[in-house]
Amino acid sequence: MTEKVKLKWNGKDIEAVKGSNLLQAALDNGQEVAHYCYHAGLSIAGVCRMCMVEQDGVPRPFPACNATCGEGMVVRNDTPKIKAAVENTLQFHLLNHPLDCPVCDQAGECGLQDYYMKHGQYDSQMIDKKVHKEKVQDIGKNVMLDAERCILCSRCTRFTEEVTKTFELGILNRGDHAEITVNEELKNDYAQNLVDICPVGALTSKDFRFKQRVWFLEEVYTTCIGCETGCSVKVSQNKNGAYRVKPVFDETVNGHWMCDDGRQIYKHVSSPTRLQVASENMNGLFVPADELNIKEAVKGKKAKFILSTSLTNQEYERFFHEVGSKAEVALYTLPKLGADFDGILKRGDKNANLRGAEHAFKKAGKDSTPAALDKLLNSIGSSDVVYVVVPEILYNEDHFNTLLTKIEKASMRIALTPGETLSSMKVFNYLLPVPSFLEKEGDIVNFSGDIRKLNAGLSYGETTKDISYYGNWVNV
Amino acid sequence: MSSHSNTHVSHSQGAPFKFTAENLAKYEELLTRYDDVESALLPVLHLVQEQNRWLPIEAIEYVSELMKIPEISIKEVISFYDMFYDIPVARNMVHVCTNITCSMFGGREIYQGLLKHFDTDYLTPTRDGRISLQKMECLGACEMAPCMRINNDYVGPVDLVSAIHKLEELP
Numbered sequence: 001m002t003e004k005v006k007l008k009w010n011g012k013d014i015e016a017v018k019g020s021n022l023l024q025a026a027l028d029n030g031q032e033v034a035h036y037c038y039h040a041g042l043s044i045a046g047v048c049r050m051c052m053v054e055q056d057g058v059p060r061p062f063p064a065c066n067a068t069c070g071e072g073m074v075v076r077n078d079t080p081k082i083k084a085a086v087e088n089t090l091q092f093h094l095l096n097h098p099l100d101c102p103v104c105d106q107a108g109e110c111g112l113q114d115y116y117m118k119h120g121q122y123d124s125q126m127i128d129k130k131v132h133k134e135k136v137q138d139i140g141k142n143v144m145l146d147a148e149r150c151i152l153c154s155r156c157t158r159f160t161e162e163v164t165k166t167f168e169l170g171i172l173n174r175g176d177h178a179e180i181t182v183n184e185e186l187k188n189d190y191a192q193n194l195v196d197i198c199p200v201g202a203l204t205s206k207d208f209r210f211k212q213r214v215w216f217l218e219e220v221y222t223t224c225i226g227c228e229t230g231c232s233v234k235v236s237q238n239k240n241g242a243y244r245v246k247p248v249f250d251e252t253v254n255g256h257w258m259c260d261d262g263r264q265i266y267k268h269v270s271s272p273t274r275l276q277v278a279s280e281n282m283n284g285l286f287v288p289a290d291e292l293n294i295k296e297a298v299k300g301k302k303a304k305f306i307l308s309t310s311l312t313n314q315e316y317e318r319f320f321h322e323v324g325s326k327a328e329v330a331l332y333t334l335p336k337l338g339a340d341f342d343g344i345l346k347r348g349d350k351n352a353n354l355r356g357a358e359h360a361f362k363k364a365g366k367d368s369t370p371a372a373l374d375k376l377l378n379s380i381g382s383s384d385v386v387y388v389v390v391p392e393i394l395y396n397e398d399h400f401n402t403l404l405t406k407i408e409k410a411s412m413r414i415a416l417t418p419g420e421t422l423s424s425m426k427v428f429n430y431l432l433p434v435p436s437f438l439e440k441e442g443d444i445v446n447f448s449g450d451i452r453k454l455n456a457g458l459s460y461g462e463t464t465k466d467i468s469y470y471g472n473w474v475n476v
Numbered sequence: 477m478s479s480h481s482n483t484h485v486s487h488s489q490g491a492p493f494k495f496t497a498e499n500l501a502k503y504e505e506l507l508t509r510y511d512d513v514e515s516a517l518l519p520v521l522h523l524v525q526e527q528n529r530w531l532p533i534e535a536i537e538y539v540s541e542l543m544k545i546p547e548i549s550i551k552e553v554i555s556f557y558d559m560f561y562d563i564p565v566a567r568n569m570v571h572v573c574t575n576i577t578c579s580m581f582g583g584r585e586i587y588q589g590l591l592k593h594f595d596t597d598y599l600t601p602t603r604d605g606r607i608s609l610q611k612m613e614c615l616g617a618c619e620m621a622p623c624m625r626i627n628n629d630y631v632g633p634v635d636l637v638s639a640i641h642k643l644e645e646l647p
């Protein structure tokens with residue numbers, strides 16, 4: 001099936017798999033082909049008519065997305081005929097476009113803008129009035145629809161038909177009155193992907209819109225820590241904070257998509273209520289404290305550690321290297337949420353690196369089971385210091401709060417948290433900030449045992465990047 | 477048909493819809509005419525209108541469940557074609573042709589004249605609930621131009637006076 005064929009594209013020799021998609025082959029070979037409706041993760045629609053090509057021996061231009069690669073094909077998309085075809089097609093796409101780029105979130109990453117720069121007819125020839133459609137429609141699941149900006153490429157309707165199979169979207173009416181319409185409202189757990197695949201600004205994210213211009217953002221390529229699937233993602237951020245999470249194509253794990261829960265994982269990283277510096281509990285109020293004083297306070301006391309499943313393999317390894325047999329260690333695992341697997345990507349096990357944790361515990365001769373956690377909790381005495389590494393994302397705060405009620409016996413309670421200060425954290429004497437997933441490099445192990453990489457972007461808390469930080473607390 | 481209305485809210489008739497036993501048998505027969513279920517959607521929707529005059533959300537839900545076709549796909553079809561009605565229409569449907577031949581013979585004037593005479597608008601039932609008027613692109617009866625369709629009967633050539641006269645006779 002992977003027989004290669006040679007073809008000529010604009011006079012250049014390119015190689016492609018026999019029978020593979022002609023448009024994709026051109027894109028893979030670095031050729032520029034304008035397109036809106038084609039998406040590698042969806043079926044072929046052939047409706048936008050932007051990817052027209054001419055082939056030797058074929059009398060008429062045809063769309064490349066609907067053609068397959070064959071040996072010896074001679075294809076061009078730089079002829080005057082094709083240029084005219086693309087220009088005229090784009091003119092039709094823009095007939096009813098509201099031209100509201102200054103207030104449109106898609107600006108900067110918009111297919112209409114990009115191709116207009118190349119194929120646009122800068123003087124409008126439109127003499128008729130534009131057709132107006134509803135501009136601000138909340139269609140559910142954090143997705144906003146602007147029907148005027150839509151060019152009817154049908155990517156979104158195909159997504160709800162083919163990927164989620166929930167059939168919420170359709171194209172109602174016909175001709176220039178045709179528009180994307182939602183049946184009641186979006187109900188699937190993957191709705192934010194619609195915003196990604198929309199080539200124009202018709203579908204935008206309620207969470208992201210009007211917050212940032214995309215050209216002021218940098219992308220960090222990392223792994224989602226929302227569940228054990230470990231999808232490849234990129235987080236857009238700048239010095240003011242993190243703003244959104246988008247999936248990155250990864251054949252082995254997530255393909256083109258990610259779930260809506262995963263889009264939320266950045267929220268605690270630059271949240272204004274995130275713990276910034278080491279803090280001391282003064283009658284229920286946390287005030288900045290000196291770490292040296294905290295070390296003085298815990299000196300000589302027996303340490304008991306409750307780790308979370310959101311550390312990297314390197315952090316676990318380093319931790320056990322430092323701790324040895326000096327402290328008791330147990331693992332807090334997040335409770336299951338929803339179905340084990342929803343059939344697409346989302347998994348009920350929300351522990352991003354449970355497998356890495358279990359492996360590290362085993363290697364160090366420690367017990368990572370819930371029974372061992374219960375044993376540690378029951379053995380807490382009044383002279384102990386209990387350290388709790390707070391899980392990065394708590395889907396079920398009540399479950400975690402129950403854990404906190406069981407450590408009250410200890411004379412000293414310290415939380416190491418990569419996130420926001422919760423009201424239930426008043427149980428702690430001290431809070432220490434640790435890096436979030438977006439501020440550290442390392443590996444985690446996903447549900448299938450694959451190593452997934454975390455990459456560091458900008459830092460928002462005054463956290464150390466020294467991975468021996470956790471273990472050092474045992475050695476004071 | 478909703479190309480003339482901006483709303484996408486499907487209308488409710490406030491009561492459930494169900495095929496009569498007789499129409500359910502007709503439905504089963506319709507299915508045998510095609511290779512797949514989807515192909516039978518157009519005649520099935522016409523059958524619903526035969527029984528119910530128009531297509532409320534209850535009928536869309538019923539057909540969706542019956543044929544295992546997503547509701548949105550049925551709405552796409554309904555909104556695409558002019559002769560499916562997702563708003564209540566009167567018990568008599570009158571189509572006035574305004575395509576080229578009929579227009580040349582005064583079709584548009586007849587349509588406007590009828591709207592004015594019956595004090596109504598596109599598809600809106602007259603106040604006595606007797607008539608809904610709809611202009612049509614082509615009834616395929618140029619030899620009868622200007623022509624109208626009253627329920628399932630073609631009439632033509634007509635002028636405004638005879639058209640009004642014919643409609644006044646309707647039950």
